[in-house]
Amino acid sequence: MAPNSDPALGEDVEDLPLEKELRRKLVHISSLSIPLGLWLVPEVPALAILGGVTTLFLGADILRFFRTSFRGFFYRTFAPLLRAHERRDLTASTYLLLSSFICALVFGRDVAILATLYLILGDSSAALAGRHIGRTKIRGRKTLEGSLVGLSVNLAVAFVLPLLPFEVEAAGALVAVLSELLPVVDDNFVIPLASGLTMYLLS
Structure with a gap:
């Protein structure tokens, strides 16, 4: 488990400034290129493109742990977007790419599109809603209000994109929200895989 704060960043992981959280969520939203690419490209x-990009991000993440010169460049470039624990762990972007690639490779295109959208749209909506209207704490920064907003967004995605039977997509939408509450690894890795596995097994 990563510590809750990092003196180098001078902030608490559980209480990011809203401006920084918004910048991170904008980067998160830009990840819509992943499901869009899976939809439009054969x-x-x-898979080849997604695998290549994933390899580049993973390689950069690993390299910064072993090369001091690259580490300095990495932090100068990306520090405004990093949480404290990401200085000692893979970044959220790398986890997102890894989970998206695994979903596409193992569960297939349709499941991967839905699972990544549940993360990108649902999780981002839940986080922002939790910051603004969240009152009932569930775990850490997670709130009941944020989770309900995230579930609503996920169900809207399921309704708009009938790639699988609706009940299968709805189950994946619910699991995506519930898996966010688990104190394991990183949301960006767990949510698509848990949701994707659920839809894969039910479809």
Whole structure:
């Protein structure tokens, strides 16, 4: 488990400034290129591209742990977007790419599109709603109000994109919200895989 704060960043992981949280969520939203690419590009080239980008991000993440010169460049460039624990762990972007690639490779295109959208749209909506209207704490920064907003967004995605039977997509939407509450690894890794596995097994 990563510590809750990092003196180098001078902030608490559980209480990011709203401006920084918004910047992170904008980057999160830009990740819509992943499901969009899976939708528009033929499956094999899409997997190749996603796998290549994932390898680049993972390689950069690992390299910064071992090369001091690269570490300095990395933090100068991305520090405004990093949480404190990401200085000692993979970044959220790398976890997102890894989970998206695994979903697409193992569960197939349709499941991967839905699972990544549940993370990108649902989780981002839940986080922002929790910051603004969240009152009932569930775990850490997670709130009941934020989770309900996230579930509503996920169900809207399921309704708009009938790639699988609605009940299967709805189950994936619910699991995406519930898995966010688990104190394991990183939301960006767990949510798509848990949601994707659920839809894969039910479809």
